[in-house]
Amino acid sequence: MVINMKIKSVQHIAIIGAGVAGLALAILAIKKGYRVSVYEANAGISTMGAGITLWPNAMFVLKELGLDKAVLKKGGLPAFMQQYDNEGQLKAELDIKELNTLCGYSSVSILRRDLMAILENQLVALGGKIQFSSMIKAQDIEAIAKDVDLVVGADGRMRSVVREYLFDDAVSPRYQGFVNIIGTAQLEGNALANVIQDYRGDAARFGIVSVKGGHCYWAAAWTTQLDKERPVTSWYEEMHERFKAWPERVKAILNHYEPASLNRILVHDLAPLPYWHKDNVIIVGDAAHAPLPTSGQGACQALEDVWYLVNLLNEHNSPESEQAGKTNNLQEVLNRFYQKRIDKTTAAQNVGRQLARSIFAASGDTSASSKPEPSQLGARVSAKQLREFWMQGLPS
Numbered sequence: 001m002v003i004n005m006k007i008k009s010v011q012h013i014a015i016i017g018a019g020v021a022g023l024a025l026a027i028l029a030i031k032k033g034y035r036v037s038v039y040e041a042n043a044g045i046s047t048m049g050a051g052i053t054l055w056p057n058a059m060f061v062l063k064e065l066g067l068d069k070a071v072l073k074k075g076g077l078p079a080f081m082q083q084y085d086n087e088g089q090l091k092a093e094l095d096i097k098e099l100n101t102l103c104g105y106s107s108v109s110i111l112r113r114d115l116m117a118i119l120e121n122q123l124v125a126l127g128g129k130i131q132f133s134s135m136i137k138a139q140d141i142e143a144i145a146k147d148v149d150l151v152v153g154a155d156g157r158m159r160s161v162v163r164e165y166l167f168d169d170a171v172s173p174r175y176q177g178f179v180n181i182i183g184t185a186q187l188e189g190n191a192l193a194n195v196i197q198d199y200r201g202d203a204a205r206f207g208i209v210s211v212k213g214g215h216c217y218w219a220a221a222w223t224t225q226l227d228k229e230r231p232v233t234s235w236y237e238e239m240h241e242r243f244k245a246w247p248e249r250v251k252a253i254l255n256h257y258e259p260a261s262l263n264r265i266l267v268h269d270l271a272p273l274p275y276w277h278k279d280n281v282i283i284v285g286d287a288a289h290a291p292l293p294t295s296g297q298g299a300c301q302a303l304e305d306v307w308y309l310v311n312l313l314n315e316h317n318s319p320e321s322e323q324a325g326k327t328n329n330l331q332e333v334l335n336r337f338y339q340k341r342i343d344k345t346t347a348a349q350n351v352g353r354q355l356a357r358s359i360f361a362a363s364g365d366t367s368a369s370s371k372p373e374p375s376q377l378g379a380r381v382s383a384k385q386l387r388e389f390w391m392q393g394l395p396s
């Protein structure tokens, strides 16, 4: 059944998942006068994951949310991205300050727990509530969709029940042949010097992102078979063994990381999907277009989704829109959202796969097609190329 709903009747939005996309959407929607209900499976906000680099496109959205200052206060300002080989030879460098100037927004590195706290505090300050410990199931979606005007699945990459509802479980994230061990660390002095360091060896990589006050987050990655049964501690032992002879900064991390911050991720992504909505149910963020971490754009694209979706809802809800005789059918608004977002999110997915393939060699499906994009989101791409890619579609 197609619900031919007038957009002006969208007043109440149910959001499934209180991650980056869900919280940001709730904040912006409340600011624009919508009523929101947020359901989160966990008992609290998930701070799992070490850190995130918010590139200028994400900072644009965070400014729209009124959160740029809070993020800048907690986060660090990386000045360069440097790529090294596993003997410590500098191979390439990107001037992030130049990128920021071209884009008109900063790039900020931040611990995930700090970003999530900023989002949650802002939502609470706006009077928003999160219904924790609410594990929504695919069979619940239809009932929720009857109660509200729009259901937004912001329930992440691995087990999105809203995606399952839209595709009858026919879509699964795909393992891309490598593991990430992630964590945080605090080093003495200015050892990290506001730099994103990317060490690459044979089918292996060690990235270190400086945040602030000696804090950093990092990820060790290497090609491996999918093995979910293997004890997690044995992955950590393998990491120590693999990277023990890598450059001094890598060794410093291995000696100083915060053990409680360690996490093992068998890295999956999604292939681009042919649609993101059915009736009044839509998916955003990782649920719709999870890229590999090598794209560096997952959270940034999730934030862009939020900005586009709320603006499209508002634009078509405006009296001017009605006067101008624009179609204000919800299906068309959601279609338009997909059309506006699919190329850029597909490009981010493809870039992530290309870079993973070039480093880890065992990356999977490469069939996803897209128009030309920077061949790597690494140090060999110029600031100008990155600006064109990341700021595409956003007001400059």
Ligand SMILES: Cc1cc2nc3c(=O)[nH]c(=O)nc-3n(C[C@H](O)[C@H](O)[C@H](O)COP(=O)(O)OP(=O)(O)OC[C@H]3O[C@@H](n4cnc5c(N)ncnc54)[C@H](O)[C@@H]3O)c2cc1C
Pocket: 016, 017, 018, 019, 020, 021, 022, 039, 040, 041, 042, 046, 049, 051, 052, 053, 054, 134, 135, 136, 137, 154, 155, 156, 157, 159, 160, 161, 180, 182, 219, 265, 284, 285, 286, 287, 293, 296, 297, 298, 299, 300, 301, 302
């Ligand atoms: C190692 C690593 C490094 C990364 N680095 C970066 C980076 O530097 N920059 C960047 O932009 N991105 C980065 N990303 C990607 C980024 O973390 C994700 O793209 C982003 O978190 C997606 O946000 P989301 O809100 O869509 O999903 P999530 O953050 O996964 O949130 C989904 C939420 O939904 C909840 N949920 C799930 N199922 C249900 C249910 N059935 N009912 C209710 N709630 C549910 C979950 O508990 C969770 O809170 C990285 C990812 C990884 C793995």
